[in-house]
Amino acid sequence: MTGAGWGKVAMPPVRGKLTPHAPLDKLVWFKSGGPADWLFEPADVDDLTQFLSRLPEDTPVMAIGLGSNLIIRDGGVPGVVVRLGKAFASVEVQRDCILECGGGAPGILVSSTARDAGIAGLEFLRGIPGTVGGFVRMNGGAYGREVADILVDCDVVLPGGELVTLPVADLDYSYRHSRLPEGAIVVSARFRGTRGDPAAIGAEMDRIAEAREASQPLRSKTGGSTFKNPEGRKAWQLVDEAGCRGLTRGGAQVSEKHANFLINTGDATSADIEGLGEEVRARVAKTTGVALEWEIKRVGRP
Missing domain, CATH: 3.90.78.10 (UDP-N-acetylenolpyruvoylglucosamine reductase, C-terminal domain)
Structure with a gap:
């Protein structure tokens, strides 16, 4: 189906924001590329699951985070692009050095929350310019560590709207790859660290930030x-x-x-x-x- 065709597909009702022919160039770091036929910013997980369960099943669906590792081609994106906003950006400290993180939470927020709680092992997330959903999908890594080292499990909305919890073993992680199906959206994840000294954790985060600034065109x-x-x-x-x-x-x-x-x-x-x-x-x-x-x-x- 052509872009115009997908743009004319009747969309289910939502509580969040649903925009037709939505520009994406300002949402990605390269600042280039065409529009999405539809951009959906769900109000919460229920809004997302209800929307996807009612969407025509052949409609392409793709999630976007900070757009930091993404080229949007100039002809735009067919179907629906889902962007997880503030409702998905929380980070909460749980027992046993576990952090519960929304799929839209940026790596710097996750690592900073861990630092403040005296939880070590998540400092490397300071060096990943993306959100939890993206680096869980891609087994994001930096400075000798990767998501496979810290992930306990994640909540994922499948293309048909079903919400499932997947343990890390089910993702079959390898270098910058997981076996999450196309169109699946990571809405939250649990990461486990170890007890540590906030000052030492902060110093390591500062070292990572300085190394990135010195070596990369940020x-x-x-x-x-x-x-x-x-x-x-x-x-x-x-x-x-x-x-x-x-x-x-x-x-x-x-x-x-x-x-x-x-x-x-x-x-x-x-x-x-x-x-x-x-x-x-x-x-x-x-x-x-x-x-x-x-x-x-x-x-x-x-």
Whole structure:
């Protein structure tokens, strides 16, 4: 079905906000890309489950968090994009060093709450620019740790509207991958840490923040790490070996500061950004024989 077709599909009633032909470029870090046929910001979990249970079953559904590791293609996104807002952004301390986190809670809020409660082991979330839903799905990681190390279980709304709780073992985690089905939305998760000293935890978080600031183009329109690290190698080193640091296409550029970051220098289209990434992949393959895999998720119509 065409974008116009999905935009004309009758939508179920909601208590949250449902917007047709909604711009997405301002919701992603690259600041590029086309609109969603529909953008749904649910009032709460019940609003989300009711909406999905009444949605025509062939309607595509995709969740979006902070949009920090995402290319929205210029033709926009078919079907419904779900964005979890403040109702899903709470973080609460439970017994036994467990934090209950909403799917829309950013990593910095989770790590800061853990620090204040004297819970160690979640400091690395300070270095992940995303929300709980996204880094649970992708087994987000940084500075030697990943979500698989701390996740107890998560609550997930399946495409048909069913709410299920999945233990970490059911996600079959590997590097930047889980087996959550397409269209499934993580609405909350439980993370477990260990007892620690708030001052030491805070110092480690500060170290992570300073390391990111020194090595990554955080003040640019970027999408985070572009390619997964091949086993035993660093993606940025392979990009460097292929002579791609500073390479441009249209308004897109391979960062001079960190070669595994693409940036929008001002007026890049998503086609510029994705095309530049593919050119980098081709040059790396030709120079080193390594086929880089995208870490950034690319969605929508070209």
